[in-house]
Amino acid sequence: MKICVIGLGKAGLPLASVIADSGFDVVGVDVDKNKCEMINKGINPIPEELGLDELISKHGGKKLKATWDYNKAKDCSVFIVIVPLYIDENHIPDFSILESACRSLGKIIKKGDLVVVETTLPPLTTETLIKNWIEEKSNLNGDFYLAYSPERIMTGYSISRLKEFPKVIGGVDKEGGQRAYEIYKNFIGELSLVSNARTAEFIKVIEGCYRDVNVALANELHKIANEIGVDFYKARGYANHEYCHIHLPSTGVGGHCIPVYPWFLINEMEKRGKFDYTRLLRIARELNDGMVEYWAEKIVKKCLEYNKPLNEIKICIKGITFRRGVKELYHSRNLALAKFLAEKGLNVYVYDEMFTKEEIEKLGLKWIESKDADLIFDCFSLRLIVVS
Amino acid sequence: MKICVIGLGKAGLPLASVIADSGFDVVGVDVDKNKCEMINKGINPIPEELGLDELISKHGGKKLKATWDYNKAKDCSVFIVIVPLYIDENHIPDFSILESACRSLGKIIKKGDLVVVETTLPPLTTETLIKNWIEEKSNLNGDFYLAYSPERIMTGYSISRLKEFPKVIGGVDKEGGQRAYEIYKNFIGELSLVSNARTAEFIKVIEGCYRDVNVALANELHKIANEIGVDFYKARGYANHEYCHIHLPSTGVGGHCIPVYPWFLINEMEKRGKFDYTRLLRIARELNDGMVEYWAEKIVKKCLEYNKPLNEIKICIKGITFRRGVKELYHSRNLALAKFLAEKGLNVYVYDEMFTKEEIEKLGLKWIESKDADLIFDCFSLRLIVVS
Numbered sequence: 001m002k003i004c005v006i007g008l009g010k011a012g013l014p015l016a017s018v019i020a021d022s023g024f025d026v027v028g029v030d031v032d033k034n035k036c037e038m039i040n041k042g043i044n045p046i047p048e049e050l051g052l053d054e055l056i057s058k059h060g061g062k063k064l065k066a067t068w069d070y071n072k073a074k075d076c077s078v079f080i081v082i083v084p085l086y087i088d089e090n091h092i093p094d095f096s097i098l099e100s101a102c103r104s105l106g107k108i109i110k111k112g113d114l115v116v117v118e119t120t121l122p123p124l125t126t127e128t129l130i131k132n133w134i135e136e137k138s139n140l141n142g143d144f145y146l147a148y149s150p151e152r153i154m155t156g157y158s159i160s161r162l163k164e165f166p167k168v169i170g171g172v173d174k175e176g177g178q179r180a181y182e183i184y185k186n187f188i189g190e191l192s193l194v195s196n197a198r199t200a201e202f203i204k205v206i207e208g209c210y211r212d213v214n215v216a217l218a219n220e221l222h223k224i225a226n227e228i229g230v231d232f233y234k235a236r237g238y239a240n241h242e243y244c245h246i247h248l249p250s251t252g253v254g255g256h257c258i259p260v261y262p263w264f265l266i267n268e269m270e271k272r273g274k275f276d277y278t279r280l281l282r283i284a285r286e287l288n289d290g291m292v293e294y295w296a297e298k299i300v301k302k303c304l305e306y307n308k309p310l311n312e313i314k315i316c317i318k319g320i321t322f323r324r325g326v327k328e329l330y331h332s333r334n335l336a337l338a339k340f341l342a343e344k345g346l347n348v349y350v351y352d353e354m355f356t357k358e359e360i361e362k363l364g365l366k367w368i369e370s371k372d373a374d375l376i377f378d379c380f381s382l383r384l385i386v387v388s
Numbered sequence: 389m390k391i392c393v394i395g396l397g398k399a400g401l402p403l404a405s406v407i408a409d410s411g412f413d414v415v416g417v418d419v420d421k422n423k424c425e426m427i428n429k430g431i432n433p434i435p436e437e438l439g440l441d442e443l444i445s446k447h448g449g450k451k452l453k454a455t456w457d458y459n460k461a462k463d464c465s466v467f468i469v470i471v472p473l474y475i476d477e478n479h480i481p482d483f484s485i486l487e488s489a490c491r492s493l494g495k496i497i498k499k500g501d502l503v504v505v506e507t508t509l510p511p512l513t514t515e516t517l518i519k520n521w522i523e524e525k526s527n528l529n530g531d532f533y534l535a536y537s538p539e540r541i542m543t544g545y546s547i548s549r550l551k552e553f554p555k556v557i558g559g560v561d562k563e564g565g566q567r568a569y570e571i572y573k574n575f576i577g578e579l580s581l582v583s584n585a586r587t588a589e590f591i592k593v594i595e596g597c598y599r600d601v602n603v604a605l606a607n608e609l610h611k612i613a614n615e616i617g618v619d620f621y622k623a624r625g626y627a628n629h630e631y632c633h634i635h636l637p638s639t640g641v642g643g644h645c646i647p648v649y650p651w652f653l654i655n656e657m658e659k660r661g662k663f664d665y666t667r668l669l670r671i672a673r674e675l676n677d678g679m680v681e682y683w684a685e686k687i688v689k690k691c692l693e694y695n696k697p698l699n700e701i702k703i704c705i706k707g708i709t710f711r712r713g714v715k716e717l718y719h720s721r722n723l724a725l726a727k728f729l730a731e732k733g734l735n736v737y738v739y740d741e742m743f744t745k746e747e748i749e750k751l752g753l754k755w756i757e758s759k760d761a762d763l764i765f766d767c768f769s770l771r772l773i774v775v776s
Binding site: 168206213223224234236243269 | 511556582590591597599604609611612613616619622623657665668669675
């Protein structure tokens with residue numbers, strides 16, 4: 001049995017490598033020809049992923065063959081779709097990459113083949129859009145197995161996650177779930193078969209919602225603590241215990257996952273006219289996104305204490321990635337904060353240990369060593385530091 | 389050193405007993421003369437509290453003397469205030485019991501005495517209202533120690549909690565905190581001295597806020613799951629792990645604690661004009677309180693499937709206490725649901741294993757054995773069961 005993994009990105013490549021390492025022949029499909037060539041030469045294109053170097057050098061071009069041509073995957077009988085899904089500025093998912101992958105897959109799929117989707121999706125997508133896209137391009141009418149198993153990678157730790165972290169899988173119908181489960185358990189350490197695909201989709205999304213709402217709560221409580229003169233971090237340390245998990249405050253929530261997933265549910269409920277079913281999710285989103293303005297106000301207030309015009313104070317925004325230690329700027333609220341202050345005509349610089357001066361400048365921002373600034377705002381500790 | 393505990397209720401009596409059991413002479417003050425007499429005879433007035441029988445029978449009338457007369461506590465040098473605080477229908481705390489206790493205490497307090505408040509309070513109350521009430525009735529001008537240590541009882545398990553559960557204490561000033569800490573560590577197993585009284589107040593309140601917001605989230609996600617045909621409980625089971633703690637859905641949040649504490653912060657921020665600092669807390673409160681109408685709709689919808697007039701269907705609301713197994717109706721949303729349906733002219737009955745038929749009828753509700761109803765709504769499992 002040959003397995004095809006469609007999408008060799010941060011989530012797909014570790015998965016494809018782990019499957020190859022479990023003894024299967026894997027065809028990896030990706031639009032990036034350069035990346036495919038690297039993989040086939042045994043060179044790891046995602047060096048920050050722990051353990052991936054070893055797997056790519058062992059299997060790249062051998063048990064794991066990368067290609068940009070779907071026809072090379074014709075003799076596969078299992079297809080795993082793990083391509084990105086973005087949302088636009090109106091929070092609507094842009095399915096174009098996924099649709100294109102499914103339609104290409106539709107052209108080569110055969111009767112009895114299995115498709116498992118791993119991309120995090122709005123619940124119900126697998127059984128509706130995905131199924132239709134595949135069927136429209138194939139001659140099959142439901143004569144293939146279809147299941148959903150959300151990826152649970154964490155950049156840098158994806159391989160150990162695949163081996164140890166609980167993962168769920170659910171079929172669009174019972175047979176699809178059962179078949180997918182039997183194949184997946186060959187390479188996934190902790191696998192559970194759940195009722196159906198929509199349950200598996202929902203599971204992944206609500207995890208993100210829990211995080212988003214709890215970061216919003218931490219941000220709200222942090223504001224209140226600050227207002228009444230209580231050290232939030234100290235209070236949090238004592239409040240948290242086995243049954244209390246107050247999160248850390250922040251400039252908001254960034255990245256491809258947590259700020260996106262609540263919209264999947266909000267959109268679906270609004271489509272159904274159930275506007276009052278997502279009030280908390282919506283407020284949490286607004287609150288987290290609004291933290292940029294909150295922190296901008298704090299920074300400007302501190303600038304007013306200086307004995308010089310606002311636009312002469314060198315402000316350093318320290319740390320612009322969406323999470324500490326991950327070189328990723330997607331929906332980064334720290335980057336948004338730097339840009340917001342710059343748009344207001346302030347003298348904003350940026351420092352981030354993950355980026356060179358040149359990379360910062362390419363983003364249209366000014367680079368500075370923190371020590372040369374007058375005022376530093378550390379985006380991860382939320383501390384304002386007066387240098388001079 | 390003699391210690392006075394003011395308030396011998398569900399929180400105060402276990403604490404007074406544990407202090408007596410640690411070797412201190414304790415004077416317990418309570419307005420309920422009957423209760424004082426029981427205690428002095430060694431009879432436990434709160435039999436459901438595990439381990440309390442033994443302590444009361446051992447110390448009642450001996451090391452623990454109960455009285456309704458503050459003058460009997462004149463020779464105490466430590467005063468612990470642990471009386472109830474309620475909020476009115478506008479969510480404003482009614483401080484009358486606390487004020488009266490503090491003023492009575494003010495009449496007997498001496499220079500160098502220590503006061504520790506345990507009642508859960510809006511942050512800043514100890515250093516403002518409490519301090520003023522005590523000082524106004526005494527001749528002291530700050531010549532006493534004042535600290536705050538929130539009770540963390542859980543009905544039924546209060547004694548083990550006092551021995552094992554982490555507890556914080558903080559002074560209005562540094563000396564007050566230090567002195568209170570030294571005395572409290574004689575009878576509290578896991579005690580931490582925190583920065584000040586307001587931090588200790590805040591710690592207790594945000595724990596409740598975490599719970600309220602997370603129950604609201606569970607309720608919102610449960611509604612969505614129901615709408616899209618996903619079994620919420622199953623999904624939740626798979627979504628939860630070390631970093632994800634999605635709560636259980638419910639008819640809302642009842643009892644003296646969780647539905648009350650968010651208002652402490654909301655009120656304080658509104659007083660300061662910071663209306664946008666408590667958006668999430670407010671929505672969570674509204675969402676939880678609104679669950680009564682949500683479930684009422686579900687019940688009525690199910691009734692419409694019956695082949696008889698709505699008001700002839702015997703509806704049994706099963707479980708009316710605010711929490712399973714605790715005989716307490718304060719702000720019970722289950723009771724509110726039964727009353728709401730009754731007010732709408734439906735034929736509502738109630739069953740609760742904690743209450744007799746007579747007790748139910750005293751509440752102005754009709755009692756029924758669940759099996760005799762046509763339709764049962766189980767408030768704890770949120771299941772609608774069609775009997776006939």
